[in-house]
Amino acid sequence: MAIEFQKGNSLLHELDARTKLLIFIGITLLAVVIVDPIIMAIVFGSLYYLGTKAINKKLLNKNLRVLVVIFLTFSVFQILFFTPENSYFLFYLYPPAELVPVTVQGIIRGIAVFFRFFSVVLSVHLMLYSTPPVDLALTITKREQQFKLRTDLLVSLLLSVIFFIIALLEFNQGIERLVLPPFVKYLIVYAVCLLLSFLVVRIASHGLPPEMGVALTLGFATVGILTKQTQKITDAQKARGYDVQPKNLFKRIRVLTALLLPIFVATMERSQDIAIAILSRGFDYNISKRTYRRQLIFKRIDYIVMAVIVILILGGFFLNYLGIGNPTEQFILNLLSA
């Protein structure tokens, strides 16, 4: 089933489209950094909670149910085949030949994998459900003409600090090994981070050319009409005495081809209509000077959400740095060895 935008006024709906895009990226990072099943389950749970506030629970569950099966297979694979060395051995799945060992670490990481994957996919779902497609399209469209040096600089600086902390936490040993005075060492690392963040900001602010961005928004708006049209065409053929769902597979293909022609013609007509409609309202007037009614503004809640995501990611790195990135596993192993 297609994921369609659902109207609403929940927290997720209130968030800026860009924030939701960042949440998705943030969760993806988080899923890489954090390997602990309980922390990931909490992240997943809070995301799901936000989701149920934003959209119809039934609808959400219906779409997620299929995914449960898929991700469960993933975690079974993890449990069975990707066992870390020196694991706490439990039993063999096939004892006679001592094949497929099941270990404590395997199970814990398997459960974590389930939540890690699921969180990422859920965040995409929530973004699509709670954001009008037009806003999403605008997010990735280049809209402002003037080069906003100050904002870009500020964002880059902030980003570079985050990168710097991550670098310190993650590549500590590598940095230690450099034979340089400590001050210079850290300065160099920071300079690299700054460069990296400048690059990211430049690329991110580039976006699609406006022609494509607007075309994308028009495309999204057409989906509803085309769906309606396809339904009408199918009905018209049924009413002509055409069995639209015959049991014979060969016949079914023939039916499809018969439906394709009118759908094709209708879609062609629609695109011609759109072309005429937008040209008649000045689409080709001066596309690079185009303005936009819809405005994306960050509100306080956006900054809060972004800060939470950043803290979570940094926290994850920090736990790994301290060597306690996997508290659940360590706790259970301690219990077992005691």
Add this chain to the structure above:
Amino acid sequence: MTFEIDFQNVTFHYEGSNIPALKEINLSIEPGEIVLITGPAGSGKTTLCSCINGLIPHFHEGNLQGNVMVRIYNTKKARIGGLASLVGMVFQDSESQLVTSSVADEVAFGPENFGVAREEINKRVVAALKATRLEGYEEREPYNLSGGEQQACVIASVYAVQPDIYIMDEPLANLDPAGRAQVLRLIIDVAKKRGKTLVIVEHALEEVIPLVDRIVVMHQGEIVRDGTVEDVLSLGDIPQIFTRPPIIRLSEKFLHQVKPLTPEIFYKELSSKYDLGTIQANSSLLQEPVPDGKPIIEVKDVSYSYIQGTEALRDISLTIREGELVAILGRNGSGKTTLVRHLIGLIKPEEGKIFVNGKDVAKTPTHELAQDVGFCFQNPNHQIVTFKVRDEVIFGLRAHNIPASEYEERIHEALEIVDLLAYIDAEVFDLGKGQKQRLALASVLALKPRILIIDEPTTGQDPQMAEGIFSIIKNLNEMGTTVLMITHQMEYAANYAQRAIVLKSGEITFDGPIRDLISNRSFMEENYLDLPEVTKIAGQFSKHGIPPWLVKIDDLIPTIQHILPKAT
């Protein structure tokens, strides 16, 4: 002086066509003028409009000779985008012009293209929605609006660009009476009150003529008549090309003047001029006998609601007898289409029972019901699945497992009825809209259905084409086919059908002889139905014994003559 719009000896051929779509057109329109362009389908009206905003020659390719000037700009050199700031276009099919996902976005689309600042755009959106009475619709999806609201939305989005010239190509064609009234009001607001130039293409002359200053009649790419309203009207009708509204013909005949009048004023002027008598009921105009064949469609207590929870039908019960010709009437969204879709099983009844020719609709698949019921859809393009006229008819025959030996005979018969036999080997894409509609009808007729259901058979067709389709329907009915037709065209419904079923908000509010329906004016208004023009006039004379259900002008003229003093 410079004209607002100036056609200088313009001839245009579409790419690949030898026949000129426009032939030596000379037409100058002054600022603030309101011009009606009329003429049969294919006479070049839409082509003319497309020349004004530069779609010709920049989008539709072809050979354009002569110059089209919009103020000081030659459309050959100007860009469509540039012209769009001066010329606002409203086309016939409102849905096809709505391109964004909310009403506010739709209205903002034009100003955005012209680089208007955001605050100004927001102001214009508010103003445009106010002018078109669409306040509160900002976040609605355009394709979920009713026909009238959609057209209002299109007009709002042109209005927001603030052009000086409005071109409206059949803005009323797809609308029900309520929608038409809404859009007509808008046109007056936008053009007349603000002194903008307006070129309007329409077939609905009686509604538009009172609003315009000038009439241009086109035929086969040429202007055959052009002048002030009174000049053009006093020159009389042109058969097949230009038929004046009944009120004009009556006032010419009885008042010896050709001013556009309302029925009330016509009556007032006539009764002040003459001492009007009364007539007794005329035997030749008595009620047509209603066929009392055996029931072929039975609907019992059917209710249906859409998934969104809106109730589409409530406790519908009706019986259609064999051989009847029934008009199903009501405004957009009243449940007409939902009702007829039940009859062929495209929708299964949630509550109640439906029997069609003895078969229970809930248990019979659509393709089986289709053997008894022929169904013609509003848009022929949704129905046509092949490239050739002959193949299109065969397609249906094959689906119904008709033996191949019968093909030729049935194809000829069906095409004969709809007057398309000459096109038997033509390509479908070469057919005009009216012809496509008739082809869709033919491919249904070839199956010899006992029941024919037609949903809006005349959308966007000129009066001659509509007349053609309705006489085909009447003909079929006389040959024994039971016909149910949905239509907004009260005039044709009253002319051809015997029985009317009126739906309002999913309930049947009237089921009976159509003459009883159109005699009851206040009921018609309550159900958003429009009286036929002649009936409106006849109603004024009801106290003189003229039947209030007259539909044909040829029936009305003798009765009025009858009540006039003998000396005249």
